[in-house]
Amino acid sequence: MFLLKAISSALFILPTLASSMAKNSSFTNPILPGWHSDPSCIYVAEEHNAFFCTTSSFLTFPGMPIYASKDLVNWRLASHVFSKPSQVPQIGDTDTQNGGLWAVTLRYHKGKFYAIVSYTPLSPWAVTGFLFTTTNPYDSSAWSDPLVFPLLDIDPSIFWDDDGTTYLHFSGIHQQTIDLKTAALGPASIIWKGFTEYIPEGPHVYKKDGYYYLMIGEGGTELGHHEVIARSKNISGPYESNPANPILSNQNTTEYLQTVGHADLFQDGNNNWWGAALATRSGPEWTNYPMGRETVLFPVTWEKGAWPVLAPVRGHMSGWPLPKRTRNIRGSGPFVGDPDVIDFHPGSKIPSHFVHWRFPPKDAFAVSPRGHANTLRISPSVANLTSSAPATTPEELSLVMRVQTDTRFAFSVDVEFSPEKEEEETGVTAFLTQTQHLDLGIVMLATGKRDKSGKEELGLHLRFRVTNVPSSASNFNETIPTVVKALPKGWEGAPIRLNIEAVNETHYEFSAASVRKPKAVEIMGTAPGTILSGGDGPFTGTLVGAYATSNGGAGKTDSYISRWRYQGKGQDIGNGEIVPYTPFVGA
Incomplete structure (x- = not known):
């Protein structure tokens, strides 16, 4: 009798658990709605199992926002990396409307957060790298003054190898070493030209199962945008392109979410892989998208020794079980989407x-x-x-x-x-x-x-x-x-x-x-x-x-x-x- 009751109870509970799991693994995109372009995200167990994402800020001040979450859904503004004009005074002199701070990469290493970004005035074309650090991502004033260094191109990313060497990767796709105390740079070399070799940018390196995986965006952040990946046993290459490239894209589809790319990958506390990328809600017409490039989330399957498989980006998503829903997260600002x-x-x-x-x-x-x-x-x-087009003299605005x-x-x-x-x-x-x-x-x-x-x-x-x-x-x-x-x-x-x-x-x-x-x-x-x-x-x-x-x-x-x-x-x-x-x- 007890066994029959147990089986009966189990049969009753299983659908409930399945339903709960389905609900807890479902979400809608974008997770950071509105202008949140070029996302970079990490998971930090030492920070009470929190996730952190950052996005581009261009000419806005304060800039380089950091968002924190414990459930991948409720995201709270934690801080701004760039909160003092003295950190990047060039912003005040930038007259090109699309100039400024492009594509932050956020990383955590040995108890410290690193935010690396490129600055360009666009005209003339010149790129400068800025690297900020903090041990407290919830306080804007805790972010350091930047380590400043020249860059050959945009979209810098940082990677620490097992031997302690710190590598800088940026569009091109270039690699060079960087000294995080002196900003001294080693020789730069192109380690991969990409899959299509058309506008290779936004590189990130991940080391897994003895391979260095190099993931980049291609095609420009328009309808042809996509994400590709290669791997090598040596960080300097040669890199083998994934036969399944591109691994993420909505090009040549009728999907509402378009221009998908400039992605970053990270794990949660259960070692499940996730990815964040930018997208525009424009449909293939790509004429009406006033909210610009937004941040979308997708699950990733990455078996041992295999290539990562990225779920296609849609409005409705499901995948790995999400962490328990909570708003118990520190921060200096409101939750994204709150009134x-x-x-x-x-x-x-x-x-x-x-x-x-x-x-x-x-x-x-x-x-x-x-x-x-x-x-x-x-x-x-x-x-x-209003400024004339193009603006020739930066003017202060009470805005x-x-x-x-x-x-x-x-x-x-x-x-x-x-x-x-x-x-x-x-x-x-x-x-x-x-x-x-x-x-x-x-x-x-x-x-x-x-x-x-x-x-x-x-x-x-x-x-x-x-x-x-x-x-x-x-x-x-x-x-x-x-x-x-x-x-x-x-x-x-x-x-x-x-x-x-x-x-x-x-x-x-x-x-x-x-x-x-x-x-x-x-x-x-x-x-x-x-x-x-x-x-x-x-x-x-x-x-x-x-x-x-x-x-x-x-x-x-x-x-x-x-x-x-x-x-x-x-x-x-x-x-x-x-x-x-x-x-x-x-x-």
Whole structure:
């Protein structure tokens, strides 16, 4: 009888376990939604079994974000490697919109974290390597000043061999030794030209079962992007190409997730292999992808002595059992995908996931200044958000933003602003580069009337305007007229709420309302996401935020931002399917 009961119980439990396992091994991509390009990820058992990922930051500051997770699904901003202008002062002088810090590699070795990255101004082409270290990845201030060294090309990666030699690998595919104390470099040599030999970049070396495995991206980060791998018994080669190359790609498919590549591999606490790569949610049309290059996750099967087998990247994924779902992870910032409910309380700081485009003007921002509690004061920059194409002189911008992390979202701020001079402006923006952005501003303009003395009268207006002047080919070749409306009667003397909403996968809507009647919305304009796709920003993605400018004039009126809100309304993962902002599928 006992045996029958045991068997009966087991038969009852097995489906439940199978169901639980299926749920716990399922997730949706991207795991780091929004602009999170060129991912590099590791697992560190010594840090309470935590995973860490980093992504490219280009011209944003602070830069080189580090995300931490214990379940591969809930990712929290842990720190920024680059949090002090003195670490990479070149960022302030970079005028090319796609220049800056490209493709970080994150590694952990003997109790220390290493983040290595390349800087390029793009024009002229020159590459510099920066290597940062820390023993505390949860504190931005704990990251070191960089070890600086010249590079022949981009995408540096670091590898320690068993004999203690430290190797540097970078695009080309080059290898050379590096002294981590002096930055002295050994001779550089090309160790593999790749599978197709077309734009070989993003190399990473892994040692397993007596082989050195060299994995790289190829084809450029466009529709032809793919990942390939080779191996050798000697780190310097010759390398044998995997007969199954490419091992990861969505090229020549109809998949929603495209441009898959620039991958990194890592193990979890159960020795299962995983991979992270970049992808764009564009479909093969590759015209509308305002969120840019995002981070996707996939399981990897890597048997002893064999080649790794990487699961194809899809919106819905399943694979190895995921660690138990938890948000018990340290960090300086919010979890990716969480909403913003920010009221700038006295004594608080600018949230750590907020970024600027290059370095902002000194003292341009203050939280809860005297007389304006629960606001963010923005002092205007002389320059506005737009630059000529290409920009020739880097200008400081009073601009603060956060990554658009949802296909569909609503963003709003309340604004107090009492300008005195013509063209003083404050507003909200959906921003890709200085040559591609959508803005809704409160601006002081001429009314067309004159006072009794004949002086031209000025008044507050709402202005929606689109900037689409990239130096590279644009995905949108039409014209959207600027819309200017006098501030509606009754709106004076109270904050004005400015809204941006991604109403669907392809369009943004801009509107305004008085906080006295927040539902009485004045729709100012719509614009397609293709303006925020490609052009001068093919490697980055859209950010949303607030700005203040005198538009080249003499105005110095501060604006006060309050009630900052960002709420995700869903992720499109392909085939018309929309899922909640969290990538976790299981209960």
